[in-house]
Amino acid sequence: MVQKNSTAQSAPRGRPRSFDTDEVLDRVRDTFWRYGYAGTSMDQLSAATGLHKPSLYGAFGDKKKLYLAALDNYLADVRAEFAEAFAIPDLFESLEAMTEWSIDKFMGKDELGTGCFMMHTAMPEASEDPDISRAVRESMDSLDRALVRRFEKAMEAGQISAEADPHALAMVMVANHYEISGRARAGYARAELRALADRAIKLVKAMAGAPA
Amino acid sequence: MVQKNSTAQSAPRGRPRSFDTDEVLDRVRDTFWRYGYAGTSMDQLSAATGLHKPSLYGAFGDKKKLYLAALDNYLADVRAEFAEAFAIPDLFESLEAMTEWSIDKFMGKDELGTGCFMMHTAMPEASEDPDISRAVRESMDSLDRALVRRFEKAMEAGQISAEADPHALAMVMVANHYEISGRARAGYARAELRALADRAIKLVKAMAGAPA
DNA sequence: CTATTTATGTACCTTACGGTATAGTACAGA
């Protein structure tokens, strides 16, 4: 009991895992992404990860916990990327970076068109599963806040008019974000998504006005 | 062979159906709506409609055809309601009616929060199923066109500035529409959806300017 | 080296899935 909360150097006791959890979660995420939560079987996940089912169950619990782990993984990734984009000093470069990343992600591998992982795999379950529903709400709120803060920062930096409404501006970008996700999954071409994003950025420019 | 394409008055030959197809499709739609396409079983649909499975298979084919029939049903409903809303002479009353109807639909029975049927049941399947993907694209295009036409009509009627951009205005309403759907399914309250819609309408007002 | 702990791999369990065979039933037409 001496070293109760032992730090990282002490190796775990039994046989070590033969896989990297994050890599596995990436494969899991990609599989759920294509086929949806209900549409993905544990056998598919087993095949996609190369792990046998008992390993998956041992490491993550059950299908839902595995999904939630993949969702967390995805959302953390989004938050990190957006934080990076929003750290760019110029507002419109920020928005450009944000939309560019989204469109890349939403097109997916081989320009297949997969949309937002959360929108198209978590939302169908959200009406029946309060855990998933809460995760979605938290993520939406988080994106709202991040965008509002970004616009407030731009106002403080004098990049846009002091009379601009950060909440209205954030709404435009958020709604555009979700729309692009839907269009991507419906099979619209990258150029069409880009045009939508550009339109939104242009609108933000018009709304935000010249710096006072 | 005389009356090959007989008109409606000739009754069908065998035992008549004991159910009304549209009523059944409504129940089917509601069930898919809650649990998603993959998350809904034929047994659930059988229970929800009160029909035994052979009747469902006999009338609709298989699960996917049954789903597509429910989707068609839903989309026809949306088109009809929006056509009605867009027939209101005043533009902003039109938009009010459109959003009011959407929010009602998206909240669902008992304010449970179900979102748009197409967005949350068809989209997850869209990345793997070209039939569903195409139906979604057609529906999105149709809503785009309807909104653009509505704004053009408002311009012709001198309700908004002749310099306004109908496509930009339509984009705002469409993106807002899909966003409200997502928020509804994530469990946001009706008042929050209403506030989002009002913000979009307010933005449209600002963008459209006073009639020249 | 031995005991303990944890992960792996195979094989399997129970249940639920989409779909159907078959026997019976209600109608139109002759």
Place this chain on the structure above:
DNA sequence: TCTGTACTATACCGTAAGGTACATAAATAG
């Protein structure tokens, strides 16, 4: 009334679903 036809009801089929028992393997602790 008889016949053909289409729908209904029950019971069922083969398969795939989520999840696990159990024997084995690889590590640490003593």
